Amino acid sequence: MKNIVVCLMPGAQFDKSTAGLLASARGLKGQLTVIVTGTAEDDTTASLANQADAVIVAEAVGLNEYQPELVLGVLQTVCSDLNPDIVLMAGDTYSQELTPRLAGRLGGVSAGDAQSLTLENDNLRITRSVYGGKAMAVVELRSTPAVVWVRARSFAPAAPRDSSGSIEKRTVELSGDAAKHVDATKIVERHEESSGTVRLEDAMVIVAGGRGLGGSEPFEELKSLAETMNAQQAASRAACDAGWVPPHWQVGQTGKKVAPELYVAIAISGASQHLMGIADAKVVTAINTDSDAPIFKHCQFGLVEDYKAVVGPLTERLKALLS
Ligand SMILES: Cc1cc2nc3c(=O)[nH]c(=O)nc-3n(C[C@H](O)[C@H](O)[C@H](O)COP(=O)(O)OP(=O)(O)OC[C@H]3O[C@@H](n4cnc5c(N)ncnc54)[C@H](O)[C@@H]3O)c2cc1C
The missing domain is CATH 3.40.50.1220 (TPP-binding domain)
Structure with a gap:
């Protein structure tokens, strides 16, 4: 059985996209852990735990919003403990930015824009559209961890489960490789889309x-x-x-x-x-x-x-x- 991790960015909520991402992970029928970076509301973690075997809310000093190096260091640290075969991320720009970098830090391989996920010969296989949607490419990731971002709304949310997984709050202290470059980039300004609109x-x-x-x-x-x-x-x-x-x-x-x-x-x-x-x-x-x-x-x-x-x-x- 595969050890699967889903990584969520700071501010993540249990919306339709997140539910679809978790459904894509559940379809692989492995041991599923969700890492939420930063803090999360109780109802968010409860909804996540309903879809996963475990939820880890990984906090670190300064991690209340997306800062690429800090989030990367936290994900690297927690993933290293979990030793996953497969790491899945969402299709948002932050996750897309971190997918190949996390794969590099964990010594794995990465791919993006997955529209389907299957296991073939014990390897993760994804399909994604290429040539402007005229053809589908099949990509097999033959090393682990396979770190992949999944196209938003490619998967329908799964039905709620009868039982819920564990919820753990973990304070992460970065050290060694994970602490490197932690201040190298900072988001200095943010322009929010007007509130109330659907993504x-x-x-x-x-x-x-x-x-x-x-x-x-x-x-x-x-x-x-x-x-x-x-x-x-x-x-x-x-x-x-x-x-x-x-x-x-x-x-x-x-x-x-x-x-x-x-x-x-x-x-x-x-x-x-x-x-x-x-x-x-x-x-x-x-x-x-x-x-x-x-x-x-x-x-x-x-x-x-x-x-x-x-x-x-x-x-x-x-x-x-x-x-
Ligand atoms: C690497 C790369 C990446 C790109 N990424 C994207 C991308 O992400 N998204 C994207 O959209 N494009 C992208 N493009 C650009 C793409 O190639 C096109 O140039 C662009 O999509 C054209 O936009 P358009 O259809 O609005 O304009 P046009 O191609 O100029 O079409 C305008 C249309 O409006 C019609 N029209 C004119 N007047 C009227 C009227 N009064 N009533 C009704 N119809 C009218 C015309 O008949 C015409 O068909 C990318 C290009 C490259 C090279």
Whole structure:
């Protein structure tokens, strides 16, 4: 039976993404320990313990928010004690940053963007999409620990268990290799996304706009549509690079990978790098003036039309239907 560890970043909560990550670990049917870095609310640790054999809340001086070297040192120290075969991390940017570094510190191997996890010949095998979602690569990690980050919402949350695992609070003192470079980098400033919004990775409905909108004002029009649909707003890289919307709205290869039930692409051409971010969307719809736009080959419903003729009336019609 494999010894599996799931590592969570400071501030982790038991949300849909975390539940999916734990489900991916549980599917491997090993001994599962969750390491929560920093502090955690009691109801969070209780929910985690319901899905795992053990939860370790690993605290250290100064560890109340993400500081890469400090979190890395804590994870290295606790993982070294646990001697895992497999270490799983989430698909957020912090976890992605630390996955290969933790593998290096533990003398293991790493891979990212796992969309499925299986054991083959006693090795961890993952699949992940490549070439803009046109093909799936199978990667077998033939050394341990195999340290892997898992794409958000690739796994549905698992049902609650009848029993719960243990919860331990551990104060970690860094020493030796784990203490090295601990002050080398610091997050000096943080810009929080406005509170109350759902993370794009967790959104059920997304209304996204592209360069064809021509500026920042039309995104206000899309906002009204998004609010009516209870959707989150997103954008192509072209729209983000133009400064019309914030960079964290970007969906795609170098942006967020999303998996909504419905993705509405408005004035987005459907470049392969954008499509890579929506490969897991259940239903894609597109509005575009160009009938040859690649997005039409990747959507279930498409409308060849100027967005200006569609977005306003569609919003009003939806409002009327929903009222
Ligand atoms: C390494 C690399 C990584 C990248 N990563 C990403 C990424 O993560 N995400 C991403 O999105 N891109 C990414 N890109 C950029 C990508 O290649 C495209 O350039 C980008 O996605 C284009 O954005 P767009 O569809 O908004 O713009 P365009 O390709 O310019 O398309 C605009 C569309 O709007 C339509 N249109 C124009 N006017 C209207 C109107 N009035 N009504 C309706 N439709 C209209 C046009 O017909 C056109 O299809 C990456 C590129 C590289 C090289």
